[in-house]
Amino acid sequence: MHATVGGKEILKGVDLTIKDGEIHALMGTNGAGKSTLSNVIVGNPAYEVTEGSITFNGQDLLAMKTEERAHAGIFMSFQAPIEIPGVSMTNFMRAAVNARRQALGKEPLKSTDFLKIMREKRKLVEIDQKLMNRSVNEGFSGGERKRNEIFQMAMLEPTFCILDETDSGLDVDALRIVAEGFNKLRTEETSAMVITHYQRLLDYIKPDVVHVLIDGKIVKTGGPELALKIENEGFDWIKAELA
Amino acid sequence: MKSEQQYIELYNEAGALIKQKSCPVMNAVRDEAFRVFEAKGFPSKKVERYKYTDVDAAFAPNYGISLNPIEIKAPQPCKEGDARKQYVFSLKNAPIDLAPYYNNVADKADALTALNTALVHDGLLIYVPKNECPADPIQIDNWLQGTAATMMNRRVLVILEQGAQATIIINDHAADKQRFLTTQVVEVVCKDNSHLDMYEIEETTPLCSRFSNVYIREGRDCSVKHNSITLFNGQTRNLCDVYLTGENSEVTLNGCVITDKNQRVDNNTLIDHQVSNCNSNELYKYVVDGQSVGAFAGKILVEKDAQKTTSQETNSNLCASSDARMFTQPMLEIYADDVKCAHGSTVGVMDETALFYMRQRGIPEDEARTLLKNAFMGQVIDQIQLRPLRDKLYVKVEKRFRGELDKCEDCRLCK
Numbered sequence A: 001m002h003a004t005v006g007g008k009e010i011l012k013g014v015d016l017t018i019k020d021g022e023i024h025a026l027m028g029t030n031g032a033g034k035s036t037l038s039n040v041i042v043g044n045p046a047y048e049v050t051e052g053s054i055t056f057n058g059q060d061l062l063a064m065k066t067e068e069r070a071h072a073g074i075f076m077s078f079q080a081p082i083e084i085p086g087v088s089m090t091n092f093m094r095a096a097v098n099a100r101r102q103a104l105g106k107e108p109l110k111s112t113d114f115l116k117i118m119r120e121k122r123k124l125v126e127i128d129q130k131l132m133n134r135s136v137n138e139g140f141s142g143g144e145r146k147r148n149e150i151f152q153m154a155m156l157e158p159t160f161c162i163l164d165e166t167d168s169g170l171d172v173d174a175l176r177i178v179a180e181g182f183n184k185l186r187t188e189e190t191s192a193m194v195i196t197h198y199q200r201l202l203d204y205i206k207p208d209v210v211h212v213l214i215d216g217k218i219v220k221t222g223g224p225e226l227a228l229k230i231e232n233e234g235f236d237w238i239k240a241e242l243a
Numbered sequence B: 001m002k003s004e005q006q007y008i009e010l011y012n013e014a015g016a017l018i019k020q021k022s023c024p025v026m027n028a029v030r031d032e033a034f035r036v037f038e039a040k041g042f043p044s045k046k047v048e049r050y051k052y053t054d055v056d057a058a059f060a061p062n063y064g065i066s067l068n069p070i071e072i073k074a075p076q077p078c079k080e081g082d083a084r085k086q087y088v089f090s091l092k093n094a095p096i097d098l099a100p101y102y103n104n105v106a107d108k109a110d111a112l113t114a115l116n117t118a119l120v121h122d123g124l125l126i127y128v129p130k131n132e133c134p135a136d137p138i139q140i141d142n143w144l145q146g147t148a149a150t151m152m153n154r155r156v157l158v159i160l161e162q163g164a165q166a167t168i169i170i171n172d173h174a175a176d177k178q179r180f181l182t183t184q185v186v187e188v189v190c191k192d193n194s195h196l197d198m199y200e201i202e203e204t205t206p207l208c209s210r211f212s213n214v215y216i217r218e219g220r221d222c223s224v225k226h227n228s229i230t231l232f233n234g235q236t237r238n239l240c241d242v243y244l245t246g247e248n249s250e251v252t253l254n255g256c257v258i259t260d261k262n263q264r265v266d267n268n269t270l271i272d273h274q275v276s277n278c279n280s281n282e283l284y285k286y287v288v289d290g291q292s293v294g295a296f297a298g299k300i301l302v303e304k305d306a307q308k309t310t311s312q313e314t315n316s317n318l319c320a321s322s323d324a325r326m327f328t329q330p331m332l333e334i335y336a337d338d339v340k341c342a343h344g345s346t347v348g349v350m351d352e353t354a355l356f357y358m359r360q361r362g363i364p365e366d367e368a369r370t371l372l373k374n375a376f377m378g379q380v381i382d383q384i385q386l387r388p389l390r391d392k393l394y395v396k397v398e399k400r401f402r403g404e405l406d407k408c409e410d411c412r413l414c415k
Ligand SMILES: Nc1ncnc2c1ncn2[C@@H]1O[C@H](COP(=O)(O)OP(=O)(O)O)[C@@H](O)[C@H]1O
Pocket: A005, A006, A008, A010, A028, A029, A030, A031, A032, A033, A034, A035, A036, A037, A046
């Protein structure tokens, strides 16, 4: 799959299969195209796929709108979560949860049930109730934003999750809470693409497969040991192999 | 023929009848007002304050004029022993002499005010005596009704005596799918230490044209909040002038405008700080969608003697479609040296990153847009002091953005 943003080709032939229940770690140099790949999968309209296809559970993702992909069970934890002034977290979540329910042919949640679920899921990532009355991400610290991403994931119960540097900006305790929260949410069919620069996240969320993306291509794929080697040695040895 | 000709002819033909149906205080200024109109005609787009509205075109169609009498019954007691005071009268049956007030707050040189003064045969007086405060908000519901294209000329005079307080709501509805042209002149006299909270809410139809001129004069230690809300309309041109003539007074002008399709809304305001130590605050927000056109021009005038003036004017606008247009012109004119004034305006488009974020969470695009527009307008609705009205407007604004307010909501006739 090839993709461009702002007229510039960023992904130059990515070939990747993630099976049910698998965790794939995606590592790579800054600017390699990791976030681009994530955005393309979830359908950010700013990105254009110029060649190739993306299939999710047999469905042609590229033919689906962003929100339809979400309804199908795809979730992305944003590298830089967006602020939405004037829209409270509670209303935002209510709209999101009920939109998905509607797409699945379910009744909207009763208000009391919705608030009960909110309460339960908040506990999972230890996010404060007072943040729920604020506008989405407004005045949230970097760490709170990342927790908020996983909280939203908990509310929406996706089957395929992309974590785009969810660990960056988190202290050790917050990292543990967020990663353990993610693990609790996993079911047998949940698969994930975890983008990170650090082994410390992969200590909690153990990958089945590790990929290295450099300059818009997956240049190396291996097991968990590949992440450890990168942690110790960086990417230079891979670049040397390519040269 | 330019459009004014038919109104000149109308006055020449019907002037006598209008006078007969009217009262001395209104007739006393009528001919002079007509002469002003006759001399000026409708303002062209070259006239600074009218540059965003084609007045001539709006008045071109042939409208019948309504001369129905205004009858106001004294309020009935809700229960035994509950003597309700009357605060609303027809101008013809005013309990006080109106000559010192009528047409004395308004700008007599404004052609539309002059036309209204010439053609209006009766109007409403809201009179609150010294130190009184009506227990309930005073609500005026204007229902435009008619089986043919009709012109309505409305006149409202509000007098708050010293220390008086009032909350006034003026609603504009259209009961029939018919072309209506409204001219309105509202004059507000706030004597020292009086306090007014006023709302004008338009919820008409695309067939309606509204030309409203509101003039407010404040004495000392007064506070006035004027809230102008255009929820649904055809073409609207609102002028609101505030004269701060006594020290330690304040005025707040809030505006909320929502347009789409081919709707047009032009708000033109002036806050004239004539004396020192007054404060003014203005916030107008527009969401323009479809092929609609919004305009805002607001001038803060700080005269030579108006030292220690504080003033803040903001106009922020959201262009929700690429075909919608917004004109904005905040103006500060300052002749005093010791003042704190700020003004600013913004015209933004939908935040694409926020839309994407919401859609990634499964919120359909239309719904996401509605949430963003609603959030944008929420800031103005938050300012509304009258709690039940504020709650109602949150609902109405949201419905408006969902396209569920194409007809007036509480209108038994629309159902
Ligand atoms: N909206 C955009 N417009 C232009 N270039 C972009 C845009 N977004 C990302 N890029 C460029 O695409 C490349 C890949 O970015 P990204 O996918 O964010 O990398 P990574 O997540 O691997 O660090 C970078 O060179 C970046 O500058």
